[in-house]
Amino acid sequence: MKNLDESRPEIRLVLINELMSLTSIDTLREFISKGGVSILCTWTKDIKNDVIKIKSPSSFTDTSSSIEIYQKLFSAILSYLDSLPVDWNLLKKTKIGKAVNSVLKAELFDQTT
Numbered sequence: 001m002k003n004l005d006e007s008r009p010e011i012r013l014v015l016i017n018e019l020m021s022l023t024s025i026d027t028l029r030e031f032i033s034k035g036g037v038s039i040l041c042t043w044t045k046d047i048k049n050d051v052i053k054i055k056s057p058s059s060f061t062d063t064s065s066s067i068e069i070y071q072k073l074f075s076a077i078l079s080y081l082d083s084l085p086v087d088w089n090l091l092k093k094t095k096i097g098k099a100v101n102s103v104l105k106a107e108l109f110d111q112t113t
Contacts, residue, residue, distance in 0.1 A: 009050070009069045012043055016076040020083070028084055037086065037094045040077050044099040047074050051108040071109045 005011060019031065031037075047070050054066050081096065091097050 007046070009047070009073050013069065013073045013076060016073065016080055020076065020080050023083070025085065032084060032086065032090065037081075037084065037090060037096055040081065041094050041096040041099045044074070044077055044096065044103060047077075048099075048103045048106055048108065052106070055108070067109070074103060074109065 006015070019036075022028070022031075051067055051070050054063055054070075078100065081100075086096075
């Protein structure tokens, strides 16, 4: 089997879409207990950093198609977070709220996100 680079946004989008198909409350709690929200926090921070790099004047990347995949990933993360049974303590511990707000405040995407 080929080694996948799970840091690529395309791979992360596939993974988050697979996670979204798992809707059992026990599965969602297991995801949380295994540190899944911390991973989503890292992914959210990566989205911000990567899109800022792509938008920089020195970037030679096709910005529209590159940014589109990050926008889809961010939307999927938000949808998945909405389905998780998270409490205030988990939000504080993982700082996922701060990461999400950081992306939103940076206005990296169109207002349709």
